Amino acid sequence: MKYFALIWKNAWRKKIRTSLTVLSVLVAFLLFALLNAIGFAFRSGEDVSSAERLVVLNKISLINPLPISYQARIGSTPGVAAVTHASWFGGYYQDPRNQFAQFPVVAEDYFRLYPELIIAPEQLESFAKNRIGTVVGHELAEKFGWKVGDRIPIQATIWTKADGGRSWEFELEGTFRTDDPRGSTAYMLFNYDYFEEARAFGKGTAGWYILRIAPGADPVEVANAVDEQFANSPNETETSTEAAFAASFAKQFGNIALIVQLILGAVFFTLLLVAGNTMSQSVRERIPELAVLKTVGFGDVAVLGVVLSESILIIVMGGVLGLAIGWVVVQGAAQSMGATLPGIYLSPQAMLIAAAIMVGAGIFAGLFPALKAMRLSIVDALARG
């Protein structure tokens, strides 16, 4: 630390060169932040899934429904503490581009299974009581400007009503949110009773079941017990933890993580070259100075340290600035586009990885110039100067 002034002066010896290097490092870490946040959205909520919740799907595929009679049978399976169901509605608001998820659910059961969803008790109560009531994630209410009491028509793409209509009208009874910054609530819940009564076909079924295991129960055993009950029936089930289901679903998109890593690999490879080149130019120009340092008593290791620290300093300056800008952009996007681009989030892990990359890249870029500086022979260097 006592050499900081020296390192700082050295780093800014050529202002334009150092500024340009810092700016390219900044761009690299800004890309890192943005790509990580988008990659996070593709994990389909894997990180916010509960380990105590299991999802029961039709084994053929998740578009196939399950009989509603399964609710009681799943509920009485040993190790199951609570169970409810949800279905996919697949509608849109006004324009087919305004796609968001809508789920017919049993209001109180659903919120009991998802305690992380925060809703005012009186809103939940009036939602449960109003047959055509609905509650939406706060992101949707903000995006479309909905207020409690509003009538919201949703156009069905799958579920025509028994009367042949495709427009389902709901009355907004409240909004819900989650405190977890990683979670998104950009969806709509409405009453299963209304759905069941009004739909033209598919009666007596639910899309999937969600269950919570009893404290101390083994999720794998419970999942097997549920699936065994329905084995060899026309509707076999596949039960997995919510996290496993989310992870498996995320993989349907293909390996987004790999694509992100490849891009970042190209970015950081270039970055190393830029920073390494800056450092070697800088050391080359300073050979006489470094020799003087050695002459006045700086040891080999001290010279090595000074050059390496300079390299790390330049990358950390750019990196911290880049991450900070990235963080602001991601926060802004999560606030203003939470309904369009749900789930973008810059995780603390990503920040830690970025910090490790900064130090690593700093050492790597500075290593050869620093070794060169360390090995300088005073006599030769001064003679050249």
Next chain:
Amino acid sequence: MKLLNQIAAVTALNIRNLPQRTGGSLVAVVGVAAVVLVFAAVLSMAAGFERTMLSAGAEDTAIVMRAGSTAELNSGLSNDQALIVANAPGVLHDGDSPIASFELYVVVDIRKKSTNEDANVPLRGVQAGAMDVRRNVRIVEGRMFEAGRNELIVGRSAQSQFAGLEVGNNIRFGQTDWTVVGVFDADGSVSESELWTDVRVLQTMYRRGNSVQSVRVRLEGPDSLATLEKALADDPRLDVDVLSEKDYYSSQAEPLSRFIRIVGYPLTVLMAIGAVFGALNSMYASVSVRGTEIATLRALGFGPFPVLVSTVIESTLLSLIGGVLGGALAYIVFNGFQVSTLNGASFSQVVFDFAVTPDLLMQGIVAALIIGLLGGFFPALRAARLPVAQALREL
């Protein structure tokens, strides 16, 4: 003329002594190469996906679904309604019978080879007319499925991406066993991502009675779409949407390719900004290394303008080399690379190849030239303004 000669002379001199400045030049080249590589690779996903989706759509083929359903998976039509559609005016006939296929579109879970996880693979029930409606589909291995049996034919792309789809294999969906009896080719279009079977068999398996999800018909000509649309709209027994296959598939492709572009272009712009900084850096270094040389030239009577132009040319040339390298690398590594993804619009997997198109390569080269011009201009300005006497004194 004299000016041009000077520019040529200074530029030639610059380029001849480039090898002495390899470090900095290499950084500029690699920086630009990385930009063009990432740009071409990311955008080639959008291009390949669109090519796969759009090449499936013919203008003289119509797809009829229940009104408002936006995708086949959501639609539902009764057998009676489907018959009305097939016999409507505008539909091409082969002898007495209309060229039409009643179809069911569902998804089944099959393991994806690359991730070893279940994926939503589209399973389509078709009628014998399906092959006449889609002229690009042909069996390339094994045989067609037999009506009434649990037999599948699989698209070529589906076979390469999903596990266990070799001819002769048995595969189980729920309670039913199926045999893969053939492989079909569809000129690389989205149909190749699908598995096909007899629609009647699929209706039984999915307990759909005799309802279908869509009817595909060959039209008498592209103009017949309006005729068909009007006839169906006027029929009180029907409430359907009529789309040309081409329009249907472009609407299915739009959300994903738009997403890739929304991410891809800003990504490229950001990376390009980073590369401009890199190029500026190496060109400033180049100018400072050549300080004495430039001053000598100026003392010999060369004007500031040729010095400026030659520096910009050097920078642009390095960028161009980087752009060509990046583009070539993108083409070698990514072109034709096959992946599959979940297309949100159809909620099922689409297998497609990355397509590094000439258009993308051109855009990449243009980006490289812009980076080179920007990265060269300010250092060139400095070179041109270099005070001659002072630079020579530094000798």
